Amino acid sequence: MKRLEGCAALVTGAASGIGRASAKLFAAEGARVMVVDRAPEVEATAKAIKDAGGTALALQCDAAVEADIAGAVDKAVAAFGTLDVAFANAGVSGGLKPFFELDAADWSAVLQVNLVGAFLCVKHAARVMVPKGKGSIICTASVAGLRSGAGGGPYSASKAGVISLVQTGANYLAGTGVRMNAICPGLIETGMTKPIFDYARAKGSADKIGQLNPLKRYGEPEEIAHMALFLASDDASYVNGQAIAVDGGLSSSLPVRGRWT
Secondary structure, three states, X not given: OOOXXXXXXXXXXXXXXXXXXXXXHHHHOOOEEEEEEXXXXXXXXXXXXXXXXXXXXXXXOOOOOHHHHHHHHHHHHHHHOOOOEEXXXXXXXXXXXXXXXXOHHHHHHHHHHHHHHHHHHHHHHHHHHHHHOOEEEEEEOOHHHOOOOOOOHHHHHHHHHHHHHHHHHHHHOOOOOEEEEEEEEOOEOOOOOHHHHHHHHHHOOHHHOOOOOOOOOOEOXXXXXXXXXXXXXXXXXXXXXXXXXXXXXXXXXXXXXXXOO
16 A cells, blocks of 8 residues: 555645655655645646646645645645645755845845744644644754754754754644654755755766765755655654754764775
């Protein structure tokens, strides 16, 4: 039996990268999927799922706007009859402007999408899941939320906030049967990280991308999607309130240039 057979899922930030890979995997495992993104490419995600024999609906809206995400949840329930899985994945990098050149607007723009947007998905998914006594809510955090050195200031702070949101949210949901966890990706090749990859390839140093982690490579969106699938499924029935790093081992140590063998 497929791991999400009969389930209904909502995935934000589903136009590309981790969100698209996760939505496609959820559908392949039996879920009916509402794919949400403010980018029009979200339609291509839904089409790919349908072409593969799955069930998907696309909605172009802003996951950081409460009316939009509330409407997305309502549309998912209207279409599928329920909501079992919500993956709050939408996020922005905020760029790499020097720390002391940032202003309040820079911080607000990143926090609104990455942290407030995640909260809104949690809030509106929970109102559907709590009455039925079961559900899985997943948030995309980052290794940048665990310690410095993996992202800009606003991005790192927003992802640390997502980790706290998952920990506190799991406890606010105590006794409801709804689980809540975060994934902390390392360096993954997505649209958001494209400038890093383009710069390295232009310099001829693509072979050095991801060399700080013990696996000595960067990750693919599908590798994060498989963790999302685990957390969404009943295989993770006793996993709650956790922030799980999927980073090739990067967060196991402080960055180093090399080791003796």
